[in-house]
Amino acid sequence: RKEVEQDPGPFNVPEGATVAFNCTYSNSASQSFFWYRQDCRKEPKLLMSVYSSGNEDGRFTAQLNRASQYISLLIRDSKLGDSATYLCVVSLNTGGFKTIFGAGTRLFVKA
């Protein structure tokens, strides 16, 4: 089993749609959780951290369920510029942080 697993994608949605990405992680000792965004042929960039209480940043909402070891990202009112690969990332402290990336879910937003 992979340490971090994501929806395979790709997701093809029209502008204005709401889209949800799911992610599960295998190590219950994981401490920190993130969503990164990667544009085509570019480096990944931090989109948002994911907190236990859930958090929102504009059109983006992230949620964490530690009991189920599940993370989600909801994008409301999708824009063309949201087209990218979304990476679920899990980190645990092993005397320094071990960071594990999911394989990513590709999103295409179309006009």
Add this chain to the structure above:
Amino acid sequence: EAGVTQSPTHLIKTRGQQATLRCSPISGHTSVYWYQQALGLGLQFLLWYDEGEERNRGNFPPRFSGRQFPNYSSELNVNALELEDSALYLCASSLRTGTASSGANVLTFGAGSRLTVL
């Protein structure tokens, strides 16, 4: 504040040659990570250096090696290049100490070095 810088941006080599890629972390960051991303695939963890020591290694053959210098910059060496080594090599840095809530474990990536093996 300068971000993570990588060099060279592009590198073309032939099979059997050696490639050396370089990374300078964000000032104050002591951890450096290397990832390989082949075209259309996800990030594959290669190496993690912290305070000059190799802390963890991904599932790659020994011809992938590296080091971290006293100034925390890092070098990735790939010996005996094979065609399948063609990929984008990404370096990231982070703080080592500190709490997760302080952002200590957030990785910041460089723009990558694109290696092409012919």
